[in-house]
Amino acid sequence: MNPQAHELWRAPRWALAVLLALLGMLGPFSIDTYLPAFSGIAQALVATPVEMQQTLSAYLLGFAFMSLFHGALSDSFGRRPVVLWGIAMFTVASAGCALAQSIGQLVLFRALQGLSTGAGIVVSRAVIRDMFPPAQAQKVMSQVTIYFGVAPAVAPIVGGWLYVHAGWHSIFWFLTAVGVALWAANYRLLPETLHTDHRQPFNVPHLMRGYWELGSSPRFLLLALASGVPFNGMFLYVLAAPAFLGTHLGLAPTQFFWFFVLTISGIMAGAWLSGRLAGRIAPKRQIRHGFVVMFSISVLNLLANLLLPAHVSWALLPIAIFSFGWALMVPVVTLLVLDLHPERRGMASSLQAFVGSAANGLVAGVVAPLVMHSTAQLATASLLMMGIGLLAWLYLHRRWPDIGRTAGHHG
Structure with missing residues (x-):
């Protein structure tokens, strides 16, 4: 933690949380805002569905790749320059997307967007830990999770409105x-x-040593899996939304927002409770509570989908409860990751983001298309994603029983 932290930010703590959350929201915003305009862009640029999918893949790959470096750069040059250069590059890339005349140009500028947006998410986590001791950092991390959770819900609504009223270019001008x-x-x-x-x-040698030190640390990898993979138990449904909500549940596109409202409410409630519990119960217990919620609801969701025909009256609720469990434990796991190697917080945040976004990319490109045709398969895949995170946490807990034992020391 920075010894002069109290002098650097004199405004209220929530104001810093808002600023950092807006940085973190750039990523989900640039993924989700243009989804409603997919078919319109495809027609305008004479692109096939596969080529349109590449605009998403190029972004996710760029994001995952550059996530590896944002934090390490911020450990060397400072947090501020990395954030400012990242936003500047994102702004230029967004204008490039708006001016794109062909699908090839759009894919290129989407990749540039992906390369730059990670700076906000990765560096903002390191900033929180620079500024606050563990229990306070957990509260701020929870506030950021709340604001961050709003982005994926608001983005498609904004994008859809812009697309209908001003055409697809307006979405990228807005970004x-x-x-x-x-x-x-x-x-x-x-x-x-x-x-x-x-x-x-x-x-380079110093950087490589750092990557090797973290990348070969079983504790680090298990924590990154425990936080990054369960998210996909919920993200899978977001990616499969057109099939899940439209085909299986028979909702009109204008009714999709109910799914987002419920899921976001789950995230916000979980993050709020996580902040309330900061410093009151051991981090380890809080993570256990989160996994118990996610595991129980995933099993119930699978049984319900095997026994009953999917219906909107109950099918959205399990995903909201799952999101609650995830948001309850993720701020805590993120802090445990950042505190494993305090001198390399930026790099740790980078690698954690890389593991998470690589998992998201795999789910978007491989898992979602395979299972979106059946609600039982969606529920199974969701349970399996959560299971990977749960096994990582259980093994970690058995090998290193001291991790997250006390609220003050995340050793």
Whole structure:
């Protein structure tokens, strides 16, 4: 933690949480805003569905790849420059998307967007831990999770509205404007939170040693799996939304927002409770509660889908409860990841984001298309994703019983 933290930010704590959450929201916003315009863009640029899918894959791959470096760069050059350069590049790439004349150009600028948006998510986590001791950091991380949870729900609504009223280019012009506003806000408000004594030398051997140290640490990998993979138990349904909500549940596109409202309510309630529990119960117990909720509801969801025909009266509820369990435990696991190697917080945040986004990319490209045709298969895949995270946590818990035992020390 930065010894001068209290002098760097004099405004209320929630204001910093809002600024950092807006940084984190860039990623989901740039994924989800243009989804409603998919068919329109395909027609305008004479693109096949497979080529349109590449605009999503290029973004996710760029995001996952560059996530590896944002944090390490911020450990060397400071948090502020990495954030400002990232937003600047995102803004230029968004304008490029708006001006794209062919599907090839759109894929290229989407990849550039992906390469740049991770800076916000990765660096904002490190900033929180630079600024606050563990229990307070957990509260801020929970606030960020709440705001962050709103983005995937609001984005398709904004995108759909813009597409209908102003055409698909307007979506990317909107993202360009968001980039300009965010850059100005961070230029004025974001302090440099990395203490000069904590900077890491920027040279390749030193970086490689750091990646090797973290990447070969079983504790780190298990924590990254425990936080990154269960998210896909819920994300799978978001990716499969057109098939799940439209085909299986027979909802009109205008009714899709009920699914997002319920899921986001689950995330916000879980994150709120996580913040309330910060410093009151051991991190380990809080993570256990989160997994118990996710496991129980995943099993019930699978049984219900095997025994009953899917119906909107009950099919959305399990996903909302699952989201609640996930948001209850994820701020805690994220802090445990950042505190394994305090001197390399940026890099740890980078690698955690890489594991998570690589899993998201796999689910988007491989798992979702395979299972979206049946609600029972969706429920099975969701349970399996959660199971991978649960097994990682149980094994970690058995091997290193001290992890997350006390609220003050995330050793």
